[in-house]
Amino acid sequence: MDNPSDDFSGYIMQLPDDCLLFIFQHLDCGSDRESFGLTCRRWLQIQNLNRRSLQFQCSFTMLNFSSLSQTNTRISTLHLYRLLNRFQNLESLSLSGCTELPDSDYGLEALSNSCLALEDLNLSYCSRISDYGVRAISQNCRRLRAIRISYCRNLTGAGFQGCSQTLTHLEADYCRLEPNGIRSILSGGGIEYLSVSNLTWCTRVNGLVVISVGFAAKLRVLNFRSSRTIGDDCIMTIAKGCPSLQEWNLAICHEVKIAGWESIASHCHNLKTLHVNRCRNLCDRGLQALRNGCKRLSILYITRSSQISGVALEIFKLVRGNVEVKEEEVMCICPHGAFRF
Known part of the structure; x- marks a missing residue:
């Protein structure tokens, strides 16, 4: 039997x-x-x-560029090609830290042809990729919702031209984006979250004005942290042209002055969170403008400085009791060691 x-x-x-x-x-x-x-x-x-999600072992979430340069982070392109053939319905893929990842052949071009259902892609620290590879991704992966390209120094942003309206989230910190590249990023019309911290190149020619010329109507979160060359003209144009903005990070943006702060106060009616940490040109008058405007503001990140008097800050807290003021401590280095104040 x-x-x-x-x-x-x-x-x-x-x-x-x-x-x-x-x-x-x-x-x-x-x-x-x-x-x-x-x-x-x-x-x-x-x-x-x-399988819907894949993260390579060389991927990481928190790593500064200096420590990356001291590692030997590599991935076989043939290995990548085989994995993409194996997992054809991926929706989330992290290749962060794959410093040998190329644009074509077994790189981003092959990825764009294999993962048509991709929604979330992390390419941060992939130093070899260029606008050519990004163009393949943006044209073929029409469901793409979020992409991270921080520390990809060869990217200008031009590869995003004609991207899908589904693209709502983009992180491009420490990239050499150009004005036309930013225009390309916004060309799909769906961007809600844009992080371009330490952006200095295009701001010298006021290239960020393109953010407010009809392409960023849905923009809710904007991160300009450490973009030290952004001036009042740029701030004023964006404040007027981005009515949906709810969070704006201007920490360490030293060239924002009175006109910029007053424009934010007058035009950013939906702003809820504002970062002004270590802004050298935020003074009592600028703080007063923010106090009288931005009626929906609920969180303010700020650093005490010689430009802002203790009285002005206390008046702000008293008048705007509904705003949570988060004061950042400043670290000073002296011959006898570090101390906070």
Whole structure:
């Protein structure tokens, strides 16, 4: 007599792929989902096709550029190509720190052709990629919702021209973005979150004015931290042209002066969070303008400085009791050590 268990296993193996996929999707235990593909190649294929997220071991979330340069972070392009063929329905992919990732062949071009369902992509610190590879991603991955390209020094932003309206979140800190590149980033019309901290190149020619010329109507969060060359003209134009702005980070933006602060106070009616940490040209008059304007402001990040008197700050707190004022401590280095004040 045949072993009943053999008959049962044979019956399972004859199930169509749709049934196996249904079984896999209803496994609640993580270990069961991970071991599902160990049964046979067919079950492994079902598991692979159902995978939605992938992060390489060389990926990281917090690492400064100086420490990156001291590591030997590499990934085989052939390895990447094989993995992309294996996981064809990825929605989230992190390649952050893959410093050898190229644009074409087995790089971003192959990625754009393999992962058409991609929604979230992290390319931070991928120092070899250029606008060519980004163009392939933006043109082929039409479901892309968020992309991170921070510390990719070869990017100007031009590769985003004609990007999908689904693109709402972009982080491009410490990139050499140009005015036309920023215009390309905004060309899809869907950007809600834009982080371009330490942006200095295009601001010298007032290139950030493009943010407010009809392309950024949906912009809610804007990060200019450490963009030391941004001046009042740029601030005034953006304040008038971005009615949906809810959070604006202007920390260490030293060239913002009275006209800039007054424009923010007068035009940013939906602003809820404002970062003015270590802004050298924020004085009592600028703080007074913010106190009288920005009626929906709920959080203010600020640093005490010689330009802002203690009286002006206390009056702000008294008049705007609904605003949470978060004071940042300043670290000073002296021959006898570091101290805060």
